[in-house]
Amino acid sequence: MMLIHCPHCDEKRPEVEFAYAGEAHIVRPNAEQQQAMSDAKWSEFLFIRDNVRGEHCERWWHANGCNMFFNAVRNTVTDKFIKTYKIGQKRPTQAQIQKWKSAK
Ligand SMILES: [Zn+2]
Numbered sequence: 001m002m003l004i005h006c007p008h009c010d011e012k013r014p015e016v017e018f019a020y021a022g023e024a025h026i027v028r029p030n031a032e033q034q035q036a037m038s039d040a041k042w043s044e045f046l047f048i049r050d051n052v053r054g055e056h057c058e059r060w061w062h063a064n065g066c067n068m069f070f071n072a073v074r075n076t077v078t079d080k081f082i083k084t085y086k087i088g089q090k091r092p093t094q095a096q097i098q099k100w101k102s103a104k
Contacts, residue, residue: 004060005084015023017064023049024057024071025091047087052076060084073097 003012029037029045037045056076059066061069072090075081083092083100092100 002079002081004072006062006065006068007070007084007086008062008066013062013065017062019061019063021059021061024059024087025078055082055094057091059083059087073100 002015004015004018005012006018026045026049034042052077054077055073058072058074059069060072061067070084070086071089072084074080075082082097082104085092
């Protein structure tokens, strides 16, 4: 069984406690921006997501634990978590991701 580090609990917990919650770092347009958007742009915001092969920034939910959301960098090919971090922290750069990978 895979263990996932929750940055809120600060411990590794079994994967069955977690749920994938979509791509990370998607910022919802404010009401004024939404009014100015075309239907095509709004549809793109709602439904179009990256489909990365490799390291991907994702949102995860510790549904059967502390009930908090957090972000993670996960390799979509190997299913390995490279790093988890709290929401509000900036999207990691490729250099940071490479550094985290080499530290493991
Ligand atoms: Zn937790």
